[in-house]
Each structure stands twice: as C-alpha cells, then as structure tokens.
Amino acid sequence: MIILARIAASLVVGFARAVTAVRGVWCGTAPVPGQRIYFANHNSHGDFVLVWTVLPSALRRRTRPVAGADYWLTSALKAFVGKDVFNAVLIDRNPKTRTDNPVEQMSDALKGGDSLILFPEGTRNTGPTRLLPFKSGMFHLATANPDIDIVPVWIENLNRVMPKGALVPIPLLCTVSFGAPIRLVAGEAKAEFIARAESALISLAPDKKN
Amino acid sequence: MESHFTMLLGVILAVLLTATGAAQLLKRRMGADNLTIQNLTARINAWWVMVAVIGVSFLGGTAGVVILFAICSFAALREFLTLTNTAAADYWALAAAVFVVLPLQYLAVGMGWYGFYSIFIPVYAFLLMPILSAIRGQSENFLIRVSEAQWALMIAVFCISHVPALLSLTIPGYEGKNLFLIFFLIVVVQSSDVLQYIWGKLLGRRKIAPNLSPSKTLEGLLGGILSASLLGAALFWVTPFSVLQAFALSLIITLMGFFGGLVMSAIKRDRGVKDWGHLIPGHGGFIDRLDSVIFSAPIFFHVVRFYRDLH
Known part of the structure; x- marks a missing residue:
C-alpha cells in the first residue's frame, strides 16, 4: 500500500507538471527545511497538488494538506488518494455533526513534526471575487501554535485549468507564490489577525490586466 | 547520408x-x-x-521528429493560451484544440497527408472552434476570445507542424534525405538569432524597434542575417538547392525569423510579460526559442514546394 501510494503520488506530481509546468516563486521566504503552516487561495480540487508539486521532495513528504472529510471519504478511491497518497488531515467541516475538533486535529499533526497546507476560505471560490472571507479556524490554529511560521501561498491560474464541471484539464502555465511568513502578535484580536492574513495573501496575486 | x-x-x-x-x-x-x-x-x-x-x-526518423515537434507544439500552445482572454465558456473549444486538433494535425503530418494538414486548422478548426464557444451563449469579449484561440492554434500548432511536414515533400533525386531540410531550416534560422545577438552586442548602435524589442539593432539585423545566409549558402551541399538558391532561401527565412521575433515581442509587450515561459533556462519559454522558426517554417515549406512545383 505504501509503495502504491508513493507511485501514485509521483504520478500526480508528474501529471500536474505536464499540464501546468507549475513554477514555485519564493518571493517572501525560501524553500528551507522547517515546520510551517501554508495557507492558500482555493479555486480547485487540484490546489494543494500544485503547492505540493513545487515543494522540494524532502519538504513535500512532511507536508500534509487539510481537507474536508465530507469530500474525501465519499468513495474508496478518494479515501485512498486523500489518506494514503496525500496523507491529508481530514476534518469534518460541519460543526453540528463533528466529533473531533479540527484545530486540535491540525495541532496534533503539527506536534508530529509535519507542516500543513490549509485553505482558510473553507470552500472552493468559484465566484468573481479573488478571495472569500476567511474562516476563524486559522486564528485558533495560530493561537495554539504561536511559534510556527504561517506562510501565505497564492496559486495563480489553476481555476482556468480546471473550470467548474471540467472533464479534462486545459494545459496552462500556473505559478505558486510563497510570501513572507506571518505570526500571531501578542494580544492581537481575531478580526485583526484574519484581516492581516487575508491581505498578506491577496498582495501575492498578480494584477489583472484588461 | x-x-x-x-x-x-x-x-x-x-x-x-x-x-x-x-x-x-x-x-x-x-x-x-x-x-x-x-x-x-x-x-x-x-x-x-x-x-x-x-x-x-x-x-527516430519521421516518428521521432513528428513526436518532438508535437511536444513543442503542446508546450507552445500551453504558453500561448496562458496569455489569452479565453473564459470558462471556451472550455470545449480549448479542450478540442489541445486534445483533438493538435494530435490530428501531427498524425496527418506523420502520414504525409498534405491535403489534410495544410487546411485542417485554417479551415475546419477555424470554423468549428467558434461554434463550440458560441454554443455556451456567452457573448462577452466573444471576438477577442475566439480570435486569440485561433491565433494560439495557428502559431503553436499549424506553423510549428510545418517543420516536420518538410519530411513529406517528395523532391526528385532527394528521396530519403529530407531530414537535411529540417537541419538546414533550424541551423540557419537559429544561428541567425545567435548571430544577430552577437553582431548586436559587438556593433549594435541604431535601435530598430525600441518600443517592441529594445535589444534589436540595425547592425545586429544586417550582420546576423547576412552571416547566417552565408552559412546557409555554405550548407547547399546537404540540400537540393544550388549555392545561390540556398543563399536566397536563407535570406527569406532569416528575415521571416527576425520579423517573427518582432511580432511575438509585440504580443508579450501587450500582455506585460518578459518571456513566454520559463522551461528553457536562459531563453525563457518554448515560444521564445521557436518564434523565428514559427514564422519561417511554413514560408520555407511553401516556397520550396512552389518553386519545385511539387504535388
């Protein structure tokens, strides 16, 4: 199973490269070893694959995406891909039904020494705005882990590669930009921190022409 | 050989x-x-x-060359489409361009089926792609979206495919040697690029296109094109041409190559990018390296075909 998962992971990364020739732009930080919380804009199911693809393989192996259990546990294949191939931290997005606290699940993964990729918009943004308002989980995660760098990551163009309802991806060049890390400042309120995180992320987005 | x-x-x-x-x-x-x-x-x-x-x-012979240029077309199409205004409503048109038109074009080139590959994109794809876009009923920017997708196919697939298409020209007395035509085209056009760069660095003073491509100078252009054409003339013995013909053809394709670079620079300037991509270190993208070949290959192909009265 582990070997199969490894092979599947390489295939996914190779496929992502063939379609998008994705390039990592390390403008605010360097791809150095160390634990981090990456947070990115969310347009497509392939988002974290791109972040994963541009990470050096040593970092990639210790970086886990945070994803919705409601999506990834609906079939055996998705569960294999989500749990075994991507080693995702699967959280229940519905506060009414969940038994585990998502922030605790993420903190446990960080205690295990892994890095995380999360999408604080909470769901895929298919509208015209560049970002949806962030969920508050990121603030609670930052409060629980004040010593870990939180890195904004802007994924550009993947929404055009895989528009909603697409059967096959359209090959287009994509970039993944890593900005300067932020941390929770002592005494910072939830709204302030969230606003700061949102603007750190949106500042990485290229200006739209036309 | x-x-x-x-x-x-x-x-x-x-x-x-x-x-x-x-x-x-x-x-x-x-x-x-x-x-x-x-x-x-x-x-x-x-x-x-x-x-x-x-x-x-x-x-790898014909198959190897066709596959190589099909891959180049794929990479070039990926770069070109990235800079277009195509929208979600063009999804089927774009999917068809990449996964149907490109493979069929190269299949026809590999088969040497001139009657198909010379008109497939300018006629069939030209008319069918806007239909696929129109069906989705989104009229915003329609002409811009459709024209840009057409341009992407013409530049990245149709023009590039005329390099391997040289293999299907049957020139009496030159059978089995057509790989040398590709060699001739690529060596002359690419060395013209390099020689223009060198002459420009050494002697370049008068800028020809300061708004489009500030590094292009008259001295670079003349020096590059003349020296590359002399190189082309010196290669006449691997071609079916005489010395003079090889020189004249070289002049045509190096000029086309120069203006191709100019046109592709104008597109990059308009879209605010320096390079088409990043996959070829030092050069940029595939289109950055192929722009001169893109503009010279179809002209070279048809001049040879016309002059030799080949059918």
Whole structure:
C-alpha cells in the first residue's frame, strides 16, 4: 500500500507538471527545511497538488494538506488518494455533526513534526471575487501554535485549468507564490489577525490586466 | 547520408564546445557574479540539451521528429493560451484544440497527408472552434476570445507542424534525405538569432524597434542575417538547392525569423510579460526559442514546394 501510494503520488506530481509546468516563486521566504503552516487561495480540487508539486521532495513528504472529510471519504478511491497518497488531515467541516475538533486535529499533526497546507476560505471560490472571507479556524490554529511560521501561498491560474464541471484539464502555465511568513502578535484580536492574513495573501496575486 | 550527419554533428559539437570555452573564459575575466555571463552560460547549456534532444529525435526518423515537434507544439500552445482572454465558456473549444486538433494535425503530418494538414486548422478548426464557444451563449469579449484561440492554434500548432511536414515533400533525386531540410531550416534560422545577438552586442548602435524589442539593432539585423545566409549558402551541399538558391532561401527565412521575433515581442509587450515561459533556462519559454522558426517554417515549406512545383 505504501509503495502504491508513493507511485501514485509521483504520478500526480508528474501529471500536474505536464499540464501546468507549475513554477514555485519564493518571493517572501525560501524553500528551507522547517515546520510551517501554508495557507492558500482555493479555486480547485487540484490546489494543494500544485503547492505540493513545487515543494522540494524532502519538504513535500512532511507536508500534509487539510481537507474536508465530507469530500474525501465519499468513495474508496478518494479515501485512498486523500489518506494514503496525500496523507491529508481530514476534518469534518460541519460543526453540528463533528466529533473531533479540527484545530486540535491540525495541532496534533503539527506536534508530529509535519507542516500543513490549509485553505482558510473553507470552500472552493468559484465566484468573481479573488478571495472569500476567511474562516476563524486559522486564528485558533495560530493561537495554539504561536511559534510556527504561517506562510501565505497564492496559486495563480489553476481555476482556468480546471473550470467548474471540467472533464479534462486545459494545459496552462500556473505559478505558486510563497510570501513572507506571518505570526500571531501578542494580544492581537481575531478580526485583526484574519484581516492581516487575508491581505498578506491577496498582495501575492498578480494584477489583472484588461 | 549518415557520414554527412556525423560530420555536421561534429561541427555543431565543436561550435558548442567553443561557445562553452569562451563563456568559461569570460566568466574568469568578468567574475561569476556577472548577470550577462550567467545568462550566456545558461543559454549555451540549454543549447547542449536542445542539440541532444534534436539529435535523438533524428535517430527516430519521421516518428521521432513528428513526436518532438508535437511536444513543442503542446508546450507552445500551453504558453500561448496562458496569455489569452479565453473564459470558462471556451472550455470545449480549448479542450478540442489541445486534445483533438493538435494530435490530428501531427498524425496527418506523420502520414504525409498534405491535403489534410495544410487546411485542417485554417479551415475546419477555424470554423468549428467558434461554434463550440458560441454554443455556451456567452457573448462577452466573444471576438477577442475566439480570435486569440485561433491565433494560439495557428502559431503553436499549424506553423510549428510545418517543420516536420518538410519530411513529406517528395523532391526528385532527394528521396530519403529530407531530414537535411529540417537541419538546414533550424541551423540557419537559429544561428541567425545567435548571430544577430552577437553582431548586436559587438556593433549594435541604431535601435530598430525600441518600443517592441529594445535589444534589436540595425547592425545586429544586417550582420546576423547576412552571416547566417552565408552559412546557409555554405550548407547547399546537404540540400537540393544550388549555392545561390540556398543563399536566397536563407535570406527569406532569416528575415521571416527576425520579423517573427518582432511580432511575438509585440504580443508579450501587450500582455506585460518578459518571456513566454520559463522551461528553457536562459531563453525563457518554448515560444521564445521557436518564434523565428514559427514564422519561417511554413514560408520555407511553401516556397520550396512552389518553386519545385511539387504535388
């Protein structure tokens, strides 16, 4: 199973490269070893694959995406891909039904020494705005882990590669930009921190022409 | 034929070795931190890879060359479409362009089916793609979206496919040697690019297109095109042409190559990018390296075909 998962992971990364020739732009930080919380804009199911693809393989192996259990546990294949191939931290997005606290699940993964990729918009943004308002989980995660760098990551163009309802991806060049890390400042309120995180992320987005 | 190839390959390797040696010398003189020298070294290293890839594809004969240029078309199409205004409503048109039109075009080229590959994109794809876009009922920017998708296919697929299409020209007395036509086209056009760069660096003073491509100078253009055309004339013995014909054809394709670079620069300027991509270190994207070939290949193909009255 582990070997199969490894092979599947390489295939996914190779496929992502063939379609998008994705390039990592390390403008605010360097791809150095160390634990981090990456947070990115969310347009497509392939988002974290791109972040994963541009990470050096040593970092990639210790970086886990945070994803919705409601999506990834609906079939055996998705569960294999989500749990075994991507080693995702699967959280229940519905506060009414969940038994585990998502922030605790993420903190446990960080205690295990892994890095995380999360999408604080909470769901895929298919509208015209560049970002949806962030969920508050990121603030609670930052409060629980004040010593870990939180890195904004802007994924550009993947929404055009895989528009909603697409059967096959359209090959287009994509970039993944890593900005300067932020941390929770002592005494910072939830709204302030969230606003700061949102603007750190949106500042990485290229200006739209036309 | 094989002995010709071995000899030409030897000459190219000698040129590359000289270039690498010169770059090392410059690096020692100017220091390893000099950005121009770093870029020069990256460019020369990329040439080693490109020569190796083309050499391997030539060993594969028609199939090898067709597959190589199909891959180039795929990469170029990916770069071109990235800069277009195409919207979600063009999804089916774009999917068809990449996954149907491109493979069919190269299949026809591989089969040597001139009646198909010479009109498939300008006629069938030209009319069918806007239909696919119109069906989705989104009229915003329609003409812009459709024209840009057409341009992407013409530039990245139709024009590039005319390089391997040279293999399907049947020239009496030249059977089985058509790989040399590709060799001739690529060597003349690409060395014109390199020679324009060198002449421009050495003597360049008068800018020809300051708004589009500030590094292009009249001295670079004249020096590059004339020296590359002389090189083309010197290669006449691997072609079906006389010395004079080889020179005249070289003049045509190097001029087309120059203006191709100019046109593609205008598109980049408009879209606010410096390079089409980043996959070829020192050069940029596939279109950055192929722009001159894109504009010269179809003209070269048709001039040879017309002049030789081939059917």
